[in-house]
Structure formats: structure tokens, C-alpha cells
Amino acid sequence: MSSSAAASSFLAIFYILLTFFIRGSISATYSNPNHQLSVDFYSKTCPQLEQLVSSSTAQQFQDSPVSGPATIRLFFHDCFVEGCDASILLSSNPGSGVPAEKDAHDNKPLAVEAFNTIEKAKALVESKCPGVVSCADILAIAARDFVHLAGGPYYAVKKGRRDGQVSLASRVKDNLPRANSTVDQLLNLFASKGLSQADLVALSGAHTIGFSHCNQFGSRLYNYRGTKKPDPYIDRRLLKALQMSCPHRGGNKDVVVPFDVNTPFTFDHMYYGNLEAKMGLLTTDQALFLDPRTRPMVQALGKDKTQFFQAFSMGMEKMGSIGVKLGTEGEVRRYCSKRL
Incomplete structure (x- = not known):
């Protein structure tokens, strides 16, 4: 084989390898949602x-x-x-x-x-x-x-x-987590979505606002873990107030109570202080303070609203990237309740 033919053969192989490399790089980038989602995605198509x-x-x-x-x-x-x-x-x-x-x-x-x-x-x-x-x-x-x-x-x-x-x-x-999930179950579920222990604690802070139905925590009031007694890790005053709102029998199934009894309409870090004071509403809420793995972060976020806001924002960004459909996947619906 002449030197020019050898050079041509080498270049051909080189370009084939380069093509595979480029395609592989593009594929790897495309499969990573963090490279596809962007703040300015609609800057030209819908800037407002x-x-x-x-x-x-x-x-x-x-x-x-x-x-x-x-x-x-x-x-x-x-x-x-x-x-x-x-x-x-x-x-x-x-x-x-x-x-x-x-x-x-x-x-x-x-x-x-x-x-x-x-x-x-x-x-x-x-x-x-x-x-x-x-x-x-x-x-x-x-x-x-x-x-x-x-x-x-x-x-x-x-x-x-x-x-x-x-x-x-x-x-x-x-x-989805259950109202009585253990911390192990919560950690495993969050990990399966690519979320960390820190994300679990920070995103649980969304319970600083909102309400829950009585059937989500009723067992804590009357039959905690089959003991036929209230959960010992609940403030006595809160227990009495909840029992009045959610009677053991004959209560209104549509009754709701706030997750945060102190500032139920304000997105702040009071949720974490409530857990330390035995005033968490759901079993899963209170469990975050009782478990030694998550307690330190609960205490830290309860002392520093700025730290909570930062952790929550990061958690929401990570959660917002779970299993996203990109490029030609899925569709863009005209009406959110029905497919095209």
C-alpha cells in the first residue's frame, strides 16, 4: 500500500471514530436533563x-x-x-x-x-x-x-x-410517601427519584403552609401503632385541639387542619421548630426530628430561614428535573386535561 493510500485509509478510520465520538457525546448530553432544561428556553418563542x-x-x-x-x-x-x-x-x-x-x-x-x-x-x-x-x-x-x-x-x-x-x-x-411512612421508607423513595436525605428534609418544609385531612393523622390521636393510645411524641395541647377537630367517631371526613398551627399561611421555617416542639402533624413530619439521621438538618433549618430557603430552592430544582420528557418526547398539549 502506498503512503498516500495508507494516509487516506487512516483518515477514513479517524473520521468514523470521530463521528461515533461526537454522536456519543451528543447522546450523553441529550440524556442528561440538566443540559436540556434552561431558564431561557422560551426566550424567543414566548418571552412573556x-x-x-x-x-x-x-x-x-x-x-x-x-x-x-x-x-x-x-x-x-x-x-x-x-x-x-x-x-x-x-x-x-x-x-x-x-x-x-x-x-x-x-x-x-x-x-x-x-x-x-x-x-x-x-x-x-x-x-x-x-x-x-x-x-x-x-x-x-x-x-x-x-x-x-x-x-x-x-x-x-x-x-x-x-x-x-x-x-x-x-x-x-x-x-408517593404515606402519611405514616418510616424515615427508611422515605429515604428509599427519595433516593429512587435521585433525591438525597437533605432534599427530603428541605422539601418536607413545604408543609409550612397548607392543610391535611383528619384521616391522614387520625391514628396518632387515638391508636398510635396499634397501642390504642395517642402518639407520645405529640404536644398535649396540640393533641387535645386535634381531637376536638377530629373526633374518634362521627367526625366530618372533610375537616382539615393546618400543618403549621403557628403560621399556617406563611412560607417560613416555623415547620422545623414545630417538629422540635412535638407539634408535627403527620407521622412522617415528626419522624424527621426523631430520627438521628435527619434531626441535625431539621434543627439547622429551624434556626436559619435563609438556609432553609436555599435548601428548598435547590430541592425544588432537583425535583423538577425528575424524569422530564425532552426534545421530541411527549407532546405540548393545548388543554392540560386531555392529550392532543
Whole structure:
């Protein structure tokens, strides 16, 4: 073989290898959601997006304050099942006989105000930027807006999510924490979503606002872990107040009580101080203080609101990247409750 032929052969092999390398690099980058979601994703296609959503959430917050914690919870329930893809917003198809996520037993308590909030924001965005912005991104932005409207941190929301096309009630139960989950169960669940112990403690701080139904903590009041006695790790005054609101028998199943009895409508770090004072509402809340692995961070965030806000913002960004659909995956719905 001549030297020129050898050189040509070498170059051919080199370019083939280079092509595979470039393709591999692109593929690796594409598969990493942190490289795809960006704060300015809609800077050219819908530059007024943030202002549109914020105007809608501000009005909703004024008209129906419960929309705030309800929407934050809706975002959590969406991301933990199928990823942050707005699959929780899809309505069940009566003809299929297969219920969607929103009709799962664990999602029944989700307030209708949260779903209405996203529908209103989506309609406003569609009027200005038709067919461009996903319901998944609107839900992520709205959750952030409500955190801030209640006094919490304002953090940048990375965008670029696509709406999922699969929504099955059967996938909900094993992907959401229970009101009486142990810390081990919580840690394992969060780890399966790529979230750390620190994320668990910080994101639990969302319970600084919002309400819970009596059936989520009733066993703590009357039959803690089968003892037929109240949970010993609950403040006696709080116990009496909760028993009055949630009687053992004959109570109204629609009764709700605040997670944070001190500042129920303010997004602050009081939640953590409540845990130290035995005033956590759910078993999972109080468990974070009782467990030696999570107690130090509970105490640290209870002393420093700035640290809590930073940790919470980081946790929300990480959670908002769970299982996102990118590029040509999924779709961009015109109406959040039904597929294209």
C-alpha cells in the first residue's frame, strides 16, 4: 500500500471514530436533563411566559389562597409519578376503563383549586403563545410563584419539559410517601427519584403552609401503632385541639387542619421548630426530628430561614428535573386535561 493510500485509509478510520465520538457525546448530553432544561428556553418563542403565569397565579392566590399549597403539592405528586410531565393533569378516558393518575386513591385529596389554577394559566399562555409552552412547565412555574407569594424564596425555574402521554392510576401508590411512612421508607423513595436525605428534609418544609385531612393523622390521636393510645411524641395541647377537630367517631371526613398551627399561611421555617416542639402533624413530619439521621438538618433549618430557603430552592430544582420528557418526547398539549 502506498503512503498516500495508507494516509487516506487512516483518515477514513479517524473520521468514523470521530463521528461515533461526537454522536456519543451528543447522546450523553441529550440524556442528561440538566443540559436540556434552561431558564431561557422560551426566550424567543414566548418571552412573556413568566409574566403571564405570574399574573394568573397572583389573581388565583388572591381569590383562593388554598390554591397555593394545593398547587405545590400537585407539582410534587406529578414529579414523583412518571416524572415532571403534567401526567397528573390528564383526565381519565371513560371509554377505556383505565383510570388516570388524578383519579388514584392517593390523589383524591388534591384540591380542585390546583387543577383550576393550571388550566387558567394555560389558557392565558395559549392566548399569547399558542401551542408552544407545555403544561409541565406551567405547573413548575406556578408552584414557584405560589411559594414566593406566600413569603417563600423566588428561584429560577428551568424550562423545556414536554407533556407526558401516559397517566395510570395504578402507578401512583408505590411512588408517593404515606402519611405514616418510616424515615427508611422515605429515604428509599427519595433516593429512587435521585433525591438525597437533605432534599427530603428541605422539601418536607413545604408543609409550612397548607392543610391535611383528619384521616391522614387520625391514628396518632387515638391508636398510635396499634397501642390504642395517642402518639407520645405529640404536644398535649396540640393533641387535645386535634381531637376536638377530629373526633374518634362521627367526625366530618372533610375537616382539615393546618400543618403549621403557628403560621399556617406563611412560607417560613416555623415547620422545623414545630417538629422540635412535638407539634408535627403527620407521622412522617415528626419522624424527621426523631430520627438521628435527619434531626441535625431539621434543627439547622429551624434556626436559619435563609438556609432553609436555599435548601428548598435547590430541592425544588432537583425535583423538577425528575424524569422530564425532552426534545421530541411527549407532546405540548393545548388543554392540560386531555392529550392532543
